[in-house]
Amino acid sequence: MFKSAGVKTLFMTPFCLWAGIFIFVPLLCMIWYGLTNDDEIFTPANLTLAFEPPYFKALLLSIGLALVSTIICLLLAYPLCLILTDKARDLSTAVSLLFILPLWMNSLLLTMAWQTILEKNGIINQVLRYFNLPDVALINTPTAIIIGMVYNFLPYMVLPLYVSLSKIDKRIIEAARDLGASYMQTFWKVILPLSLPGAAGGMTMVFIPALTTFVISALLGGGKLLLIGNVIEQEFIAGYNWHWGAGLSMVLMIFILINMAVTIFFDNSHEEVEEK
Amino acid sequence: MESKKFFALCILIFTLALTGCGLSAEEEKSDNVVYVYSWGDYLDPEVLEKFEEETGIRVILDEYDTNETMYPRVAEGAVHYDVICPSDYMVQKMIANNLLQPLNFDFLPNAKEYIGEDFFRQSQSFDSENEYSVPYCWGTVGIMYDKTRVEEFPNSWTILWEEKYKDEILMQDSARDALMIPLKIMGKSMNETDKTALKLARDMLIKQKPIVQAYVVDEVKDKLISGEAKMGVVFSGEALMIMLENPNYDFVVPREGTNFWIDSWVITRDAENVENAHKFIDFMCRPDIAVINFDYLGYSTPNIAVQDLEEDEEIRESPVAFPNPEVYSGQETYKYLGNDMDRYYNNLWLQVKVE
Structure with missing residues (x-):
């Protein structure tokens, strides 16, 4: 039934319509706003704006914090996924459930919970005071934003990494061990290269939302640390300057495209390895 | 067999479409409505129920959290509203961009009788002839401070620059509210347009930034009530709420001056239910209704009859509630x-x- 071209088209239509109306048309609107000024004259000024001092500073801070949290997510997720794929099944379902569980809750609530944990009179400091230890100033610092990003986006790193690690044929690892490779050699030469696509996918899925977030920085940064997402939000809402906001969003999209290109590159090189 | 199923499906879709149409037609028939676009949580739900009961006009309420989110929705004509409740400068901007219509005060007897003269006079700074707006809430901006932890009386904005309160100060996160403070310290107008003065104000804020704990909007209430900071810049209406929750706090309007803000009811130029809109605004000015809203909100009211109607003595005598x-x-x-x-x-x- 599904083989007939007509039926295929029929089933594709809703998605194509959806994508057209809710992805393609808004994107065109954004590009239109991004490339014009108030008098509807074409200009690249909104794009170069991103490289002027206040905006560029916010952009650099966003890229920096997003990179740091992506790397932390990777370092946390990799060992966990190795353990999950290695050990008995019953444990792995429980642990992966624990990781997926936070995804069922609204990320705004999760971030607000972190606010009460990190605050000056928050949970961490109250525990420290109980033991007569000095307070730590965490809220409204870059550290707080990174904690929020890692917490919110870690599941997006774990899932693709887990999938790609569990896809590795156990016999390949056994063969490597059988041919005299030490555990470390097996890891570096077999497991790591085969898991790269998962790692690359996970890094994209963490880096992009971390780069564009404005909620986490607003709640945990106390408005003192401005990420590019906050600047765009401010241009659209407080500034009522959709042209600048759209221009900045387009610049941000360039960075996202670069990131995706890197991922695709990793995916392809992996396929070549397999073909060999 | 196959064609029968298809036929059944067609009938099903057809009936669904019909009932759908029937519903929407019915909805359009009861055109006795008024579309209100107001600040979030700015009206007691009880008041809306009373209005619907008494007049038979259905209120369809949408809410916004800043003037700036409201403006584009109205200006771009995305949605039609009849009544809106913008702040002072936004009323002026909407008048300037031809988005409002003059009110007919013959339909607003309560507004004429109970809204204080002072407020109409103050409104003239943004609505020069008092043609377009009826004041709903008003207030000032000042410093809320913890009496037990701040020794001096902070009757000057300059206390917000004092090094010893590092990490204990909350500032407002909006361009106008933030720049207003250094402008007032310099003795300038908060509607300053001289760029040199504005740049100086900006430099003062940059200098202050290391000692500021956070730039906040609505969170200021929670943070002060829980004692996160010793002082913060708040609106007088919020101040009353904070003081009722945590009596350690007091509110002072610094001597350099403050922002006398007014949120007013206006009717849009494209309003489709002009008569109902007038009825709604007038209803909000009725003293027994205004007092319900005041108790719910805590923001000062321009309605001169409310103070005598207020039952709670502590609030009735409070200079923060009734300045x-x-x-x-x-x-x-x-x-x-x-x-x-x-x-x-x-x-x-x-x-x-x-x-």
């Missing part, structure tokens, strides 16, 4: 400074925030 408008008669109200100046203010504020 004497004459004390503030010399104070300024925000004006709309034009699109370019708006952007200039926003850009200066951005420079402070990325620093």
